[in-house]
Structure formats: C-alpha cells, structure tokens
Amino acid sequence: MVATFTPPRPLQNPHVQTILASLAPRKVAATIRASKLRKDSKEYILNCGNGIRLLGAISRNQKNSKGLVTLIHGWEGSIDSAYLLSAAGVLYEQGFNVFRLNLRDHGKSHHLNKALFNSTRLDEVVQAVAEIQRLFPHDHHFLTGFSLGGNFALRVGLRAASAALHLTKIATVSPLIDPVAATINLEEKHPVYHRYFVRKWKQSLRIKIQLYPDIDDQQTLLRLHSLTQMHDYFVPRHTDHPTTHAYLSAYKLSRQQLASLEIPTHIICSTDDPITAMPGGDLSTLSPIVDIEQVNFGGHCGFLQDFRLTSWADQRLVEIFQAATI
Incomplete structure (x- = not known):
C-alpha cells in the first residue's frame, strides 16, 4: 500500500x-x-x-x-x-x-x-x-x-x-x-554510493586481515576499484559459491x-x-x-x-x- x-x-x-x-x-x-x-x-x-x-x-x-x-x-x-x-x-x-x-x-x-x-x-x-x-x-x-x-x-x-x-x-x-540488481544499480547509476561501499568494505577487510594476516593478501585489496572486481576476487576464495552472480543470487528474495x-x-x-x-x-x-x-x-x-x-x-x-x- x-x-x-x-x-x-x-x-x-x-x-x-x-x-x-x-x-x-x-x-x-x-x-x-x-x-x-x-x-x-x-x-x-x-x-x-x-x-x-x-x-x-x-x-x-x-x-x-x-x-x-x-x-x-x-x-x-x-x-x-x-x-x-x-x-x-x-x-x-x-x-x-x-x-x-x-x-x-x-x-x-x-x-x-x-x-x-x-x-x-x-x-x-x-x-x-x-x-x-x-x-x-x-x-x-x-x-x-x-x-x-x-x-x-x-x-x-x-x-x-x-x-x-x-x-x-x-x-x-x-x-x-x-542484490544482483542493487549491485548493478550502484555501479551504473550511483558512483558516489558505489565508492562509499567500496571504501567501507576495504576498511573492514583491512581490519580483518591485520588481525588474521594469513587469511588473504591485503595488498590485493588496494588494486580493486569496483564492487564487481572485489566480489569476483572475494567470492570464490571466501564463500561457497563459484561466481559473483551465484553468490548474490543466493541471498536474493523472490x-x-x-x-x-x-x-x-x-x-x-x-x-x-x-x-x-x-x-x-x-x-x-x-x-x-x-x-x-x-x-x-x-x-x-x-x-x-x-x-x-x-x-x-x-x-x-x-x-x-x-x-x-x-
């Protein structure tokens, strides 16, 4: 309503x-x-x-x-x-x-x-x-x-x-x-919000890797500049899903x-x-x-x-x- x-x-x-x-x-x-x-x-x-x-x-x-x-x-x-x-x-x-x-x-x-x-x-x-x-x-x-x-x-x-x-x-x-549509929307239409979430996610990942240095390569994060790039790197290494699309679709609500x-x-x-x-x-x-x-x-x-x-x-x-x- x-x-x-x-x-x-x-x-x-x-x-x-x-x-x-x-x-x-x-x-x-x-x-x-x-x-x-x-x-x-x-x-x-x-x-x-x-x-x-x-x-x-x-x-x-x-x-x-x-x-x-x-x-x-x-x-x-x-x-x-x-x-x-x-x-x-x-x-x-x-x-x-x-x-x-x-x-x-x-x-x-x-x-x-x-x-x-x-x-x-x-x-x-x-x-x-x-x-x-x-x-x-x-x-x-x-x-x-x-x-x-x-x-x-x-x-x-x-x-x-x-x-x-x-x-x-x-x-x-x-x-x-x-999440699939929202990610595309952020990247294609809202660069300010997109940069905000990239920055916030990188901050969180840096904190985590400083606490657990063997979990991943912190320097890799500095080379990634979009949510899609970050997901493409992150998803196969740290989730049970092979691709970004599969991961985002897994928590989509139909x-x-x-x-x-x-x-x-x-x-x-x-x-x-x-x-x-x-x-x-x-x-x-x-x-x-x-x-x-x-x-x-x-x-x-x-x-x-x-x-x-x-x-x-x-x-x-x-x-x-x-x-x-x-």
Missing part, C-alpha cells in the same frame, strides 16, 4: 534523505536521543554454534516491557549506526526492550571469528536470534532490520519455524531484496519466498530509494500477512521527517509492534 509521508520540501530529495541518514549531525542527534538506551546497554557475546560468536548489546530496564526487539544493521553498518541507534532509542523510550545485533565483522567484532563475513552466512544469525530468545525470554519477540539487515530479518523469518523461533512480528526498513512467510511481516520502503531493488509488480498482493508500506519519499533508510533529523520510520516501527501486542 502507499502510505502518507511527506517531509518538508528540502528533505524530499532522495539523496538528501539517504546521505543525511548516516552523516555526523544525524549520528550526534541520534546518540543524544538514545542516551537512556545507551546508559542501560550491556554488551553480550552470543555463542552461535560451531565456535561462532556474534557481538550485540541488550538494553532492558522496562518493568512492564511490551516485548524485546532485535535490530540488525545494514552492510558495513553496526549497532551504533545512526539509523539503527535512532530506531532503537525510540523503541526503548516507548517501552520495548532492545537487543542490537552486530553481524560478523561489523562494529567492533572482527576479532571474534577468523572466517570473513559474507551475506549468505544466515545460520549464525538464526542461531543468534535463538540465543537472544533463550537468554532474554519475553512474551513478545520482534525482529527488525535495515537494508541488508532487513534482508537477513526476512530470511530469518523464512527459517523461523524450522529453528523454533518465537517471533510475534517482523518489520524491515528499506530491505535489500535483489516474490515466492516473500509470499511464503509465515510470520506477520511489515516492509517499509520508498519509491525513491536509490540503492535497493524491490521486486516489480503489485507488492500489496504478496500475502495477507505481508504488509508493504511504500511511500514516495525517504530515500534509503532515511525517512527524515523534520530538521531535527527524526525518522518517521522509527515511529512506524513503534506503532507496528504495539499493534501486534494487542
């Missing part, structure tokens, strides 16, 4: 929304607004089986909590990314306990596992959600993710029954649906997969998102329990509604999860 969200005119440009969502002024504002969440935050290293460990942080100081929300950041983000910290802070203020989960090699977690992160490592995220539920039982468990984190959240939802996960509701913001979700799910996205690639056609007909809330503004993980850089999507997450507890 097309919902109503109309920010002030200077914030209607999708690139303004996308870039401001992660810039320092938004980070400062989100950090200040999330001061209570951060004060009550405690780090946890989750054991996810087979010696795999993921880092996260729990904030729980609600005597009558409405439930526990687990949040997953986007690619090369972290539990302290501005958009995630903003949403977590709002949810916490509104009576939800919050667990912010770092994916492997994100945030300050590069040292925890030797093998490199790749986006098909779903098992450990499923196990992390199961471990969160074991450690912090609540009547209601919610899962939300942003961009690639939204992709992970949706795939966790597809595995929920087989993994015996108790999820009341899933909600995602600007989820990555088609319409059939989305329609088969058995957990009530809400997808927040914008028609002007310059980064992700939503599937074509009428998304509102996917499934009775998959609600697509598609707005005309918001860019990628932005949805900034005013000049204080607060997010309309944050309040929508509160409303969505509150409604699920009634």
